[in-house]
Amino acid sequence: MTPRGMLRELLATGPGKAGMGLLVALLALSLYALVAFPLDFGAKRWSNPSVWADNPRSVPPVWTGLLSGGRSMPHTVLETEEPAEVSGATRTYRLRLEFEADVPPTFLTVAVAGVRYHARPPRLEVVVRRPDGTSVVLARPQVPGPRSGEAAPYERFGEGSLRVALTSGERTTTALRELFLDEYAADVPPEDLRDALARAIVSVPEPGAPDGLRLLRGSYDLELRATFDDPRDELGSVRFVAGGSRFGLMGTDSLGRDLAQGLLIGLPIALFIGITASIASTAIGATLGIVSGYMGGKTDLVIQRLADVVANVPLLPLLIFLVFVVGSHLLLIILFLVAFSWPGLTILVRSMVLQLRSGQLVESAVVIGASRWRIMSRHIFPHTAPYVLAQMIFFAPAAILAEAGLSFLGLGDPSVVTWGQILESGFRTGAVFLGWWWWVIPPGVAIVITALTFMLLALGMEPVVNPRLRSGAPAGYRALGAGR
Amino acid sequence: MSFVRPLAVRAVTLIGVLLAVLVLLVVSLGATGFSDRMLRAVVGEEVRGLRTALAETIRDPVELERAVEAQRGELERFYGLDRSWYTRLPDTVLRVITLDLGEARTLKSSSGSRRVSDIILERLPNTALLITTALVITAAIGLVVGSTMAARAGTKLDRALSYFAATSFAIPAWWLGILMILLFAFQLRLLPAGGMYSTPPPEAGLLRFLDLLWHAVLPVFSLVLVTVGPYLYSVRTMTLSVAQEDHVMVARAKGLPEGVVVRRHILRVAAPPIVTGLILGLTSSLGGSILIETVFNWRGMGRLYFDAVAGTPDEAVIVALTFVFTLLYVAARWLLEVLYVLLDPRVRYT
């Protein structure tokens, strides 16, 4: 059967069509991921906590708000480089937060970047002006002074910014307590307030309400007032972040990482693992099978014994052992997977070749004087091709699942993001027990869909290879078992 | 006897596997310097202890240093650190083969023993319980559903089940376990999320056993759900291919009742490969137990392996367990050969 014929046959089946459609979609998506994300995303960004510092932690995806009803707090990042108001030496940077949600923000931070001064550091003050006209000073962040040996102008927070959490700390507690006492004549005990600071900032005290606080909706002005000594002093930007109660397409993990990004970047990596491992494994398996079956004699004996030994090795324990001892680089993991997965195909192909070798097809090639190489490549290989292809398709999900299993045990390559690792960190953090389903369900679903894509293709290949294989489970069964 | 030869050949091969795995273990430990590092750590620890002990008697710091160094040298010789790793290889291999598995560094058995063999023997039955239960259920469902599916090949139901098989294939059991915990343990609060016994565990006896079963429900269910799909599909395929053979047509033409035809002329003939598939499933879930026991905190060999790898690495336990896994695997494989020979009179020469 020609390759085109095989494809036609494949697409004639339901599973083949579904699998092909999914494969195209997955490839397109991973192409997008490769273009949109830097190649060192895993090492440089995913495992760098400061990248994710502005994100709310362990919050569900935005779209869950549609299901649960109620207005959720959108994640809001407000940033400005220009002061709204300048009076004398004081510049006021003002940003407006429209608060209309049924839940308070998960946190409130301010971040100041690009400070440059010539004599004394600027004095900073964070003020919140509330919809009812009240206001409160939440923090007075300190810009470090000159160090010995340093010459003016002094640059501060050029790279990372000065970040201050406004929803924690004794200072905020005291400030809010005073606000409530002065403006609403309500004496809220500090221990009550301490755990509900984010809520208190956007609430008025009200006895009977939960935590004794009622949400105050409306426009909040978040201000940073900076007083400079020298007119040449500068302040680059001010950013207020009001943590959302939901975030992104897939929510965040306990470090605030955007799981949607992790899931997306995991796709090309999963496909890479599946495709390279299966191509390498089937190439080795098929070549050895053909050589072993056709050459016979000592070559056959050596390959056969080797295949026998490798085929009977318990894959997962050994894989764990090797990754643990030798290293967990992704290419190493793929290498180990390949090293232990070729024998199934070798044994299958060899038995097919033995049948062909004694058949008239090969004899008719020998009679015309064809070389061994010609016979193996032009007459024998095409006959095994459908099986080899089916095995290749079949092995891809096996490799993906095996890698996921290793990652889940904490043996994944730390420099890349894989779905197994996301699951592992979720499981280790206790996401399962805390009910943070968005952290543990989607990566698994992603694994299943990717593996299923190949499984559907394998199922669609069935009419092509007509599996009257009596050797029990298909050859890839064992390898697959490893990741399960 | 005609079947002695194939069985002997397989036995030799499988013993070869055992040796090959063992050598691979020891070589990779040695060649990567892993073994040296571990041993040095052991020596360092012992020397530290010795120093404190010697300091009691030897006051002079120079003298003390010399004594300590002498002790260290002796220890290093004792552990073979003065030689390169490959000269230690035969020793190590021989020790493991004789099942002298050594002592664990951090892990202990529940009775407090540090002997690796004690620790492993304590865990073995737990794993066996989990895997064999799952296997029996898978086999029962696979045989019944698979063979009925073969009779209805091409129908909607058959197609639906083939999709199920593909999906079941594509799901990692451990992730399914996580889903189960989320759903049944936390959402519905029907079943325990992990562990083997309630706290406090019930008194010994029937109640204790029932409690164990109660805790086994989710892990077993997860294992079954992922293995049953591919298994019933392979049963279906194998039965179907036998069902198309001429002798089945002859059996029908003879006027045998359909039940006899299916049992004696289809299933009986398909039995050898069906059993093969089952034991292959057993051997793969042996490896899979590492993951599923980790998820469900089931105190079996798999969880032990995870603990040995994840916490402070415990070399002795890792080597010993990998070896024991291989041993069990090889034993299961050989059992498979024996069954095959018993089931199929056409013993093939390999």
Added chain:
Amino acid sequence: MAGLVELSDLVVRFHARTGLFRTVAIHAVDGVSLTIEAGETVALVGESGSGKTTLGRASLRLVRPASGSVRFDGRDITDAPERELKGFRRQAQAIFQDPYSSLNPYHTVREAVEEPLAVHGIGTAAERTDRARKALEDVQLRPADVFLPMYPHLLSGGQRQRVGIARALVLEPRYVVADEPVSMIDASSRAELLYLLRDLQATYGIAFLYVTHDIASARHFAGRIAVMYLGSIVEIGTPEAVVERPLHPYTKALIDAVPEPDPANRLRERPVVPGEVPSAADPPAGCPFHPRCPRFMAGRCELQRPTLREVEPGHYAACYLYEDET
């Protein structure tokens, strides 16, 4: 007179394993001498297990004989390594029994017929196509251009077999082994293909070894018939002589067993030799046919193997029955 193909005292053994360390040798061909002249057709007739196919394969050096020699055109090729056989492979070809498995289903008719030329580096691509076209026309696959791009699965059994013949003849060989070339073809079409082979043989002066179990077709298409039993040639002669005046008891039994379309047959039982062909792993001593022979002579037949001797001009038999006459 030297023939094109000379097989002398050829022995071919296969090894089969029976125990852990035991193997037995199967004497597929057990001391056969046969000469095939240029341009003649010899039919090799025998039942399954007689070694006729192995003998044909050995004459093409597809198996290496254990002893004896194979000479082609005066050159000894018994032990020549494969790389030295290139010239021989160009001149000696084969037509196979099963047109379904001897053609590569992944190759078009053009590829199949041009491959021998390509292997031997004959001609340019265009010349090869021309020769393939001519070969197809020779085997009555016309117009050739219709068949060139087709894959074998689109052809009928008879058409495929013609492609197989074209593939064998495109190199213009001097010797062709045709192993049961028509046994898988419908009875009513067999003669057509055999006539085609006969015409091609006459046109190109090819020597044919026609291997068959069907002695009736051998009678009509061969110049000489050799009858094989258990690895030996037991009788050889012209078709007329072998069929009408069989000498060896086995040949007689074989001829008696062939059904003839005669309404009288059903009223009488056919004379048959009892039992089946013994295993070639453990052939009887002496004459291989003696345990089943109706004219078995104790003290003679079971002791030493009779050799072929000329009983009448050009008609040889290996049987002690004819030894006494001389």
Added chain:
Amino acid sequence: MTPLLDVRDLRLHYETPRGPVRAVDGVSFEIGSPGEVVGIVGESGSGKTSMANALMRILPRNVARYDGEVLYDGEDLMALTDERFRKEVRWRTMAMVFQGAMSSLNPVLNVGRQVTERVLVESGASKREAYRKAEELLELVGLPRDIIKRYPHELSGGMKQRVVLAMALMMDPRILILDEPTSALDVSVQAQVMNLLKQLKRERGMAMLFITHDIALASDLCDRVVVAYGGEHVESGTLAEVLTAPKHPYTQKLIASIPRLHDPAQPEFIPGRPPDLVDPPSGCRFHPRCDFAFEPCDSDVPPWFEAGGAQHARCWLLGQSKGRG
């Protein structure tokens, strides 16, 4: 007199993606009495094996049409339920020896189990009795007694064929259907099996339906012959009539294509391909390959014409001489 077996207008079509395959397309014949052997002669694609399967009601899943009458002693077997057909007809009334004895036996059961099992599913059957009978039958077909413990892979092709024959005789059927029973065997073993069949016919009065592609082989055993072509029957008559004076051009050509051992006349052949059973030629299905085709052949299906004696043929040539029938 009611014939033993009377088949009327039997049809068996299979569903395929290209359309229904008309493998058996309205065939009729009869076996008159016990001890009579009727031969069905046809090449591959003539539907002869499908006809045997249709008689035994061995149907694949993709049956498109299955009807007609099969009268056994006047009773229509087609009207029986599957269960009654299984119990009363299969192996009791009609037993069958399938093509390819190599694959007719279950590889994991020994010979004794397979030969006796049909008897033993009957209630009240004695195991000892069944084995005794099996041994007798195996001996009858020329096999050693100890074969009962052997497995199929230990037997040669000829031995398996005999086992299959013994198995078919276990329930003392009145009709034996033989589908190419010797096609995989060497001529000398074939002759042995044919002698055995003659003996069964003579000594047991067994009626047989002998299906073969080889008209010479049919002449060895059959009393009457039916020639099948393209899913239909084209000629029938006594063996002598059909063999010595074939009326249908196809039969004539078929007989002429046999290479004669003792006759230097060269065999003939039929050019062209057998008909496509999905889309058979209109009119007479043989007309595209027929030397004598004339005006009605490609449009009108020829009816059965009497050709004297018991001989009938479906050919317009006969209609020409006798007028349309």
